[in-house]
Amino acid sequence: MERIYLDNAATTPLDEEVIDCMVNVLKFNYGNPSSTHSLGQEAKTILEEVRRKIANSLKVTPGEIIFTSCGTESNNMIIKSAVNYLGVERIITSPLEHKCVAETCLEMKKLKGVELLYLKPDAQGDLDLQELEDALKSSDKKTLVTLMHANNEIGNILDIRKVADLCKENHALFHSDTVQTMAHLDLDFSKIPLDFASCSAHKFHGPKGSGFAFIRKSSGLKGLITGGSQERSMRAGTENVTGIAGLGKAWEISQTKMEDYKNLIIEIKHYAIQQLKEKIPGIKFNGRSAEDKSLYTILNILLPYRNPLIGLQLDMKGIAISQGSACSSGASKPSMVLMSILSEDELECCTPLRISFSHYTKKSDIDALVLALEEIGRPFVIEKSDSLHR
Numbered sequence: 001m002e003r004i005y006l007d008n009a010a011t012t013p014l015d016e017e018v019i020d021c022m023v024n025v026l027k028f029n030y031g032n033p034s035s036t037h038s039l040g041q042e043a044k045t046i047l048e049e050v051r052r053k054i055a056n057s058l059k060v061t062p063g064e065i066i067f068t069s070c071g072t073e074s075n076n077m078i079i080k081s082a083v084n085y086l087g088v089e090r091i092i093t094s095p096l097e098h099k100c101v102a103e104t105c106l107e108m109k110k111l112k113g114v115e116l117l118y119l120k121p122d123a124q125g126d127l128d129l130q131e132l133e134d135a136l137k138s139s140d141k142k143t144l145v146t147l148m149h150a151n152n153e154i155g156n157i158l159d160i161r162k163v164a165d166l167c168k169e170n171h172a173l174f175h176s177d178t179v180q181t182m183a184h185l186d187l188d189f190s191k192i193p194l195d196f197a198s199c200s201a202h203k204f205h206g207p208k209g210s211g212f213a214f215i216r217k218s219s220g221l222k223g224l225i226t227g228g229s230q231e232r233s234m235r236a237g238t239e240n241v242t243g244i245a246g247l248g249k250a251w252e253i254s255q256t257k258m259e260d261y262k263n264l265i266i267e268i269k270h271y272a273i274q275q276l277k278e279k280i281p282g283i284k285f286n287g288r289s290a291e292d293k294s295l296y297t298i299l300n301i302l303l304p305y306r307n308p309l310i311g312l313q314l315d316m317k318g319i320a321i322s323q324g325s326a327c328s329s330g331a332s333k334p335s336m337v338l339m340s341i342l343s344e345d346e347l348e349c350c351t352p353l354r355i356s357f358s359h360y361t362k363k364s365d366i367d368a369l370v371l372a373l374e375e376i377g378r379p380f381v382i383e384k385s386d387s388l389h390r
């Protein structure tokens with residue numbers, strides 16, 4: 001059975017060039033970057049070249065890029081350190097954030113007594129920046145704003161430049177979870193005055209277990225892991241040289257091919273929207289995901305019937321896709337994002353599915369998905385009134 005992969009917001013397959021680069025580093029660059037001999041210094045050079053490459057694209061200084069193991073670690077490090085070391089007493093966030101931000105904020109409330117304030121998204125999943133400005137002006141407490149750049153479920157994009165300006169004007173720190181947009185959108189941090197951001201290599205055809213935190217030099221943030229002077233003492237522990245090399249190669253490819261990949265994916269996304277509208281009557285699209293201003297890699301659909309088994313049924317047909325099931329009862333619960341934007345009726349009677357694309361996605365993958373959805377169809381439901389008459 002041919003396998004079809006439509007879950008690229010969860011993770012992406014490795015690029016062949018990334019694999020080759022990593023294998024080379026595994027074989028030949030096994031030195032510890034902290035060792036002073038030449039093998040160690042060769043490994044150190046690999047790290048510093050990747051750091052410089054990333055810093056050049058983001059228009060920041062290399063010292064502001066701190067390698068970590070993933071997006072989750074970067075977000076944890078930034079939020080926890082901002083509370084622990086920068087005196088943050090209040091966090092403004094939203095119910096749309098990834099769990100690694102949402103749960104870290106809750107932990108800061110529980111353990112450190114930090115005040116948490118949630119902005120309310122509208123039915124399209126957009127935030128009101130006037131509400132943010134009012135919230136910023138409503139207190140003198142030292143505040144961290146943490147709002148993601150693009151949502152990993154519905155693809156809505158936040159204007160982080162405007163948010164960063166508002167935070168600056170109101171003396172608040174601003175962290176943006178940029179895990180879904182790094183290497184997919186052209187980001188210039190010399191024009192966006194945010195303080196912190198995060199990145200994960202496996203979201204753009206790099207390896208799992210490798211990412212970085214952007215930490216603005218002037219912020220004064222400290223790391224959480226102690227016991228070594230690696231990463232400018234911000235993250236102790238011998239660096240994952242192979243993973244960082246893979247991150248660097250995936251980053252380099254994304255920078256040279258960004259426009260080409262973007263155009264390819266946008267064409268596939270438009271094709272998917274058109275096919276789904278044509279073949280699945282009553283289908284809806286969640287958030288802004290079907291609009292051109294959304295992140296081009298994500299399309300979140302709402303099937304007009306409830307089928308909690310759809311992810312499993314599609315998997316049995318060889319299609320890997322994330323469900324984010326909106327069940328009113330049972331084990332699986334709708335996500336916070338969908339609960340924030342869908343009506344009770346939609347949550348109870350419909351089925352959301354997240355289709356996420358990469359430049360490897362083909363039109364035939366979309367055809368296979370649409371055909372599978374048609375074949376699975378609306379599940380047979382015995383209405384209560386029918387069963388009573390039997």
Ligand code: PLP
Pocket residue numbers: 009010069070071072073098100148150151152177179180199200201211
């Ligand atoms: N933030 C967002 C928006 C994500 O989509 C993800 C991954 O799904 C993460 C953070 C966590 O990244 P990682 O898997 O590298 O820990």
